[in-house]
Amino acid sequence: MSSGHGADSAPAPNRHDDTRTTSLTVKGGMFRSLRVRNYRLFATGQVVSNTGTWMQRIAQDWLVLSLTGSSAAVGITTALQFLPMLLLGLYGGVIADRYPKRRLLLFTQAAMGVTGLALAVLTLSGHVQVWHVYLTALALGVVTVLDNPARQAFVVEMVGPADLRNAVSLNSANFQSARLVGPAVAGVLISALGSGWAFLLNGLSFLAPIAALLLMRNGELHKVDRAPRGKGQLREGLQHVAGRPELIWPIVLVGFIGTFGFNFPIWLTAFVNDVFHADASAYGLLNTVMAAGSLAGALLAARRGTSRLRLLIGAAAAFGLLEVMAALAPSFWVFAALLVPIGMCGLTINVTANSGIQLASDPALRGRVMSLFMMVFMGGAPLGAPLVGWVTDVYGPRVGFLAGGVVSLLAAAGIGLALARAGDLRLKVDLRRGHRHVAFVAREPSARQEAVTTAA
Template sequence: MFSSLRIRNYRLFAGGQMVSNTGTWMQRIAQDWLVLTLTGSSAAVGITTALQFLPMLLLGLYGGVIADRLPKRRLLLVTQSAMGLTGLALAGLTLSGHVQVWHVYLMALLLGLATVVDNPARQAFVAEMVGPRDLRNAVSLNSANFQSARLIGPAVAGVLISAVGSGWAFLANGLSFLAPIAALLLMRRDDLHEVEPTPRGKGQLRDGLRHVAGRPELLWPIVLVGFIGTFGFNFPIWLTAFVDEVFHGDAGTYGLLNTLMAAGSLAGALLAARRGTSRLRLLVGAALLFGLLEITAAAAPVFWLFALLLVPIGMFGMTINVTANSTVQLAADPAMRGRVMSLYMMVFMGGTPLGAPLVGWITDAYGARTGFLAGGLISAGAALAVGLMLARIGGLRLKVDLRRGRPRVAFVERAPRKKQKQLAAMV
């Protein structure tokens, strides 16, 4: 489960990211609650989320080109520093009492611009630290790291917001970036599996898109996470609305719900770290169950049932993320990994500017339950559609055996061609 941690560079990276991720989750909770306090609108929370991810939608592919062209460790030193400065700026505005909602919007946008380059560089840098053999385990542990911070960050943020206000959470996040910067500086360059940077040239973005379009094992996982990232992962909107309108809670209640979801996500990440391989059927099945659980939670009549359902929602959501991420990274050509991962992150995170305002409007107009229900229906529908498409391309058919004593439902091959056999093995 923890095999990647035997590598010194990755241990440094994981420790720095744990500190930084905790600060990031503190800021996310504080930011959502501050916007809701300033405006009283779920749609405003959606706009903040949209602005943070809008640069990824518009510029994400160019971030991947930059990540492939430049040494990734040096690039991460720049992006992590820039992200820390946005937290410190928001802390100064809030603690001085001058913060307005447009300040939050601006900082969210600037953070998004830094993320355009940081995300593909950081995703591809994992392979350079651990090599292909430990890549799947390292991706899973990165997710476990992120979700462990999600357990701590919201709880600490809830206490800070209730006791002294949002500004201190922003300050903690800004200072937390000192940890990953120090980790990057302390790494041994000779131990890295560095990929030679791609020389500047024409058509590199198109080359990356053609690489994905010609590989179903890359294309369809990206399509699926695009739908789920756009419509199924709008939890800041839904949870603030449920806390405020349905269960009439406060910032502490909001932090508790995020912590419960993080507990499920952490379990999902650790289970993924134990798996030796990940199949595409696992990705599709997890996405289907994720959508069905969101539909169930939307109708939960009491707080405790809604809160408990967030645990498996977090677990299956993380299973989707880890399985898709590791599948795409391992299937991509190393020289194009930055561009492929930028496309992956663009559709996963960059779809939020399209989905968040729409979901926020539905939530404001028709209520929190309807907004959550819509996200679940779209996620489940996308899982079914992508699953059927992968089965068709892979030359698979559904076989149902209901003989007494051995009921069985499975996909079986139908005399596939060579390329279909390769995809069928992954499914």
């Protein structure tokens, strides 16, 4: 297979060496990235495999619970799936920067399909044991270490920097759509035929992204120089992030919110059981409502043409405030209604941070930067969940949810001030009609600074 670089006879590829700006001019509407043939193939394959992935998540948890009768065993399965990203995520980024991302994705998608098929064979043959599920969950987590940074960084190679934000938004819409469909299909399959058939369909679903990758045209990919093999590449990626406020602070913000603000499985089950005294159907309804809000947020994000840090900070602050409001909600329906904008804000945070960080990164280091982003975002939840769960158990669901919202709100405020200081900005409040009421503006130079400038 070719390396993924454009042929000499193809139109000159966009090298997009200068990707520090996030305000590129774009036209074409909400679904403009789908005009790109390679991305259209990619998105089609992903919607099929994402649906299968959500089916497997539901079936896997149900199977473990059926085999052990233990919720702790379900937690162990989840931890095993996310632990490799926490421990090895940065190394996955190094590999993603060294090799053609299309070729890496062919390997990772095939490996993920094999894990689903192996679990299907064990379950349908009646030989499955809980350690089999643990092993496949761990294997899936190891493959994800490589798949995540390669898949995230490959998006810009398909669509270019101008449409990156739109493509990231559509990827999120794709994932949230599958989140609405996959669990429902899995529920029907498990009830009618058993978990094994859900695993089988998930394994087969990876044929779609593999076919999409094989059908792509190399000459239409935007060229990005790959990093040569060498020492210190992991340290190089970390130094690149540490020296750039537009990279380090959004990653820190996502880390706080991912660790303390995204523990919805804990909070939603606790509110259903202990606050509203409802049943499993109510829990399913809350998940569906939140997924619908996330889908709406993804589609709204696809309409925007820029990835601004002020949007990220504003969405994070609104996310924290809405969580505080939901924690104090007086009734089930008020609580459910608040989950819609919470889902929208959470998705806006993810899309804005993802696309902004990619565009602000050196193309040769993008895989390493995105591996750090995904490690912080996905790896934070297993660390924060025990603490959030303890607070929820000891002090009640309302206090647990309230704490998560307060941490998110404080993180947004603190990092917003840090970014303002780094950009030499100040907060301006203007209550006049027709003016922007709250905004960050450039500081006016002091008389002493003007004197120094004039003398120079």
